[in-house]
Amino acid sequence: MSRSMTGARMVVEALRDQGVDTVFGYPGGAVLPIYDEIFQQNDIQHILVRHEQGAVHMAEGYARSTGKPGVVLVTSGPGATNAVTGLTDALLDSIPLVVLSGQVPTFMIGTDGFQEADTVGITRPCTKHNWLVKDTDSLAETLHRAFHVATSGRPGPVLVDIPKDVQFATGTYVGPKQVEPARYQPPRKGDVGAITRLAELIERAERPIFYTGGGVINSGPAASQLLTELVEATGFPVTSTLMGLGAYPGSGKNWLGMLGMHGLYEANMAMHGCDLMINLGARFDDRITGRVADFSPHSVKVHVDIDPSSINKVIRVDVPIVGDVGHVLEDLLKIWKSRGRKTNPAVKQWWAQIEQWRARKCLSYRNSDKLIKPQYAIERLEALTKGRDRYITTEVGQHQMWAAQYLHFEGPNRWMTSGGLGTMGYGLPASIGVQVAHPEALVINVAGDASWLMNMQEMGTAVQFRAPVKQFILNNERLGMVRQWQQLLHGERYSQSWSESLPDFVKLAEAFGCKGRQVSDPASLDDAIREMIDYDGPFILDVLVEKHENCFPMIPSGKPHNEMLLGDLEAAEDIGTAIQSDGAVLV
Amino acid sequence: MSALKLERGASSHSAYDLRDYHAAGEERHTLAVIVDNEAGALARVIGLFSGRGYNIDSLTVAEVDHTGHRSRITLVTRGTPAVIEQIKAQLGRIVPVHEVHDLTVEGPSVERELGLFKVMGGGEKRVEALRISDIFRAKVVDSTLESFVFEITGTPEKLDAFADLMRPLGLAEVARTGVAALSRGR
Ligand SMILES: Cc1ncc(C[n+]2csc(CCOP(=O)(O)OP(=O)(O)O)c2C)c(N)n1
Numbered sequence A: 001m002s003r004s005m006t007g008a009r010m011v012v013e014a015l016r017d018q019g020v021d022t023v024f025g026y027p028g029g030a031v032l033p034i035y036d037e038i039f040q041q042n043d044i045q046h047i048l049v050r051h052e053q054g055a056v057h058m059a060e061g062y063a064r065s066t067g068k069p070g071v072v073l074v075t076s077g078p079g080a081t082n083a084v085t086g087l088t089d090a091l092l093d094s095i096p097l098v099v100l101s102g103q104v105p106t107f108m109i110g111t112d113g114f115q116e117a118d119t120v121g122i123t124r125p126c127t128k129h130n131w132l133v134k135d136t137d138s139l140a141e142t143l144h145r146a147f148h149v150a151t152s153g154r155p156g157p158v159l160v161d162i163p164k165d166v167q168f169a170t171g172t173y174v175g176p177k178q179v180e181p182a183r184y185q186p187p188r189k190g191d192v193g194a195i196t197r198l199a200e201l202i203e204r205a206e207r208p209i210f211y212t213g214g215g216v217i218n219s220g221p222a223a224s225q226l227l228t229e230l231v232e233a234t235g236f237p238v239t240s241t242l243m244g245l246g247a248y249p250g251s252g253k254n255w256l257g258m259l260g261m262h263g264l265y266e267a268n269m270a271m272h273g274c275d276l277m278i279n280l281g282a283r284f285d286d287r288i289t290g291r292v293a294d295f296s297p298h299s300v301k302v303h304v305d306i307d308p309s310s311i312n313k314v315i316r317v318d319v320p321i322v323g324d325v326g327h328v329l330e331d332l333l334k335i336w337k338s339r340g341r342k343t344n345p346a347v348k349q350w351w352a353q354i355e356q357w358r359a360r361k362c363l364s365y366r367n368s369d370k371l372i373k374p375q376y377a378i379e380r381l382e383a384l385t386k387g388r389d390r391y392i393t394t395e396v397g398q399h400q401m402w403a404a405q406y407l408h409f410e411g412p413n414r415w416m417t418s419g420g421l422g423t424m425g426y427g428l429p430a431s432i433g434v435q436v437a438h439p440e441a442l443v444i445n446v447a448g449d450a451s452w453l454m455n456m457q458e459m460g461t462a463v464q465f466r467a468p469v470k471q472f473i474l475n476n477e478r479l480g481m482v483r484q485w486q487q488l489l490h491g492e493r494y495s496q497s498w499s500e501s502l503p504d505f506v507k508l509a510e511a512f513g514c515k516g517r518q519v520s521d522p523a524s525l526d527d528a529i530r531e532m533i534d535y536d537g538p539f540i541l542d543v544l545v546e547k548h549e550n551c552f553p554m555i556p557s558g559k560p561h562n563e564m565l566l567g568d569l570e571a572a573e574d575i576g577t578a579i580q581s582d583g584a585v586l587v
Numbered sequence B: 001m002s003a004l005k006l007e008r009g010a011s012s013h014s015a016y017d018l019r020d021y022h023a024a025g026e027e028r029h030t031l032a033v034i035v036d037n038e039a040g041a042l043a044r045v046i047g048l049f050s051g052r053g054y055n056i057d058s059l060t061v062a063e064v065d066h067t068g069h070r071s072r073i074t075l076v077t078r079g080t081p082a083v084i085e086q087i088k089a090q091l092g093r094i095v096p097v098h099e100v101h102d103l104t105v106e107g108p109s110v111e112r113e114l115g116l117f118k119v120m121g122g123g124e125k126r127v128e129a130l131r132i133s134d135i136f137r138a139k140v141v142d143s144t145l146e147s148f149v150f151e152i153t154g155t156p157e158k159l160d161a162f163a164d165l166m167r168p169l170g171l172a173e174v175a176r177t178g179v180a181a182l183s184r185g186r
């Protein structure tokens, strides 16, 4: 039904019609009319953040853990520019977001007015699409389109810039159903011929592997179920990127663990040695491929992706299938079953080979009874939280990789980390976004000391909205990942990688009105973790860990998969020379 | 070795994909991109090229369907076959882009460009300039006692050749539209 109302009211109306229950935002002059409308209703809760970057990461956490788009509201100028990092993060990790920004009134655009910024210009390269709305009559339609674009095809962030006069003026509201169907309709079904080809390859392969990514998660829980069914039915090994963890259960018997730069030895060796690689919703990122020229040299490569531009971008594949992973898996299972569910008996020998690689136990580390090893801290966290209704977020650095290696995820949407952009400061706000969406769940941010400080102001948000998020800080008093690279690549010259003058995290917790504890003795770690879990409110656990621990396995930049460094097994000197200058130029 | 014996490109449905993907050489391709004529559409296309480091040799744009508000962007770009494939896929991803045509591979096409050339001078050179312009079927669209402005339509190569000949004869200024292109036949 078309109704006449102000632009500001349309915003709230459209959000309601899109099923939005939560908005993360921060007010300012150019969005006051919208905030006035938010004040006068109760359907949509508004989470007041402390910095707009926090709002966007919260919306990302919300989106990833629910599968619904996250919604953000910011003011013009600095409000919008503060959102840029989060938008870029969401673009690289394909997270659906709808960001609404205020803008100076249309008649002032271009005059360098107070808090004017060319928001659509600035955010054009870091959104999937964006709009500047110039008249109130087109506002409702634009908002509905924004939701459609953010959530269709490969999901991503969109931004709608709304000048203040457009918010004040009256126009005609249209509901989502009245908007004519969008032309933007990415195909979901994959080509049946190509899928049949894949089924044939599955029947014949001797050394197959499933290489799965964030696309499986984005496709929805059904895709994860279909993946699990296919993996079990074929008996093939499965590995995943950082973004895809949880699509196949971490306890599943065919699970090889994460692959890539800090992936497991068996996963990377299997990728290198396979004869059939089935890429489901991953994108051959450089953290995964290592040296491209030597990437999995003997395999036939199949790539299922909803975005045609991902195909052949980095690695030339033999069988491209453009489509939604869930739909393709459904068709594949049907076709493969109807052809008699065949696989090659030689896969047994492949598993024997994989077991040999597994026997290297690449995640083993030397534990200590004096110092808490970061790996041990994560292992204990896993042991004490396993089986609970648990969501994990992370910051960026060594702790993030250890979390990916030592935690196990039994289902999708339980693991939120900044993969593509590697944004320090992501984890704390993301944990709040997750908690807002799942108030009863246990939400833990596995953090590094340095990253955590980047958006620590959001503890105020957690306290205000009673989000009992657990901040599990692996405190090595270092920018650990930077320190590791300097040790391995820059002659142990530790330039600016110390976290000097760290705050007292326990006092900080108290200052924010929540609780904190510091732990440094391995014998009290379990007790500290239990206290953190049981505390009814936000909690900061400052875990003082070994300061110079390195994260292994590691494929140095510019090296192929079969030239991994395996921590303990390698003498430190070998590691120093393992990285050649041609690799050093890579990040 | 692999038990699978799959030929490269065997899954392809288009003859285009059978070209040697790893060819080192750069190719010149003319692309026609049909977009909604909305604010920022051109900026998105240009931003894609600058952001991802692709080349633009020539670009023209104008609304070609006033009722449907569609613009046609004609782009001449260079790159290896892999890069050209990426460019097309990336263009196709832009939300207001409706169609991307690679006129270089989709069959025969015609390319035309319009140029205006100002030639200054007198005496013999002036006569020679006029004579050559006649050979090229250029039109004189402005004339003073010491200058001509010639208008010429043709392929970019023809315009280049004309400019080369006019340079010693007093070529002072050039304005070119960039390439417009259409496929031949249906
Ligand atoms: C915003 C931002 N700035 C810089 C970096 C580069 N960087 C990657 S990891 C890292 C160190 C992180 O230190 P910490 O959070 O303490 O984690 P640790 O590696 O010690 O576990 C830095 C500086 C980044 N990823 N993001």
Ligand SMILES: [Mg+2]
Pocket: A397, A448, A449, A450, A474, A475, A476, A477, A478, A479, A480
């Ligand atoms: Mg640290």
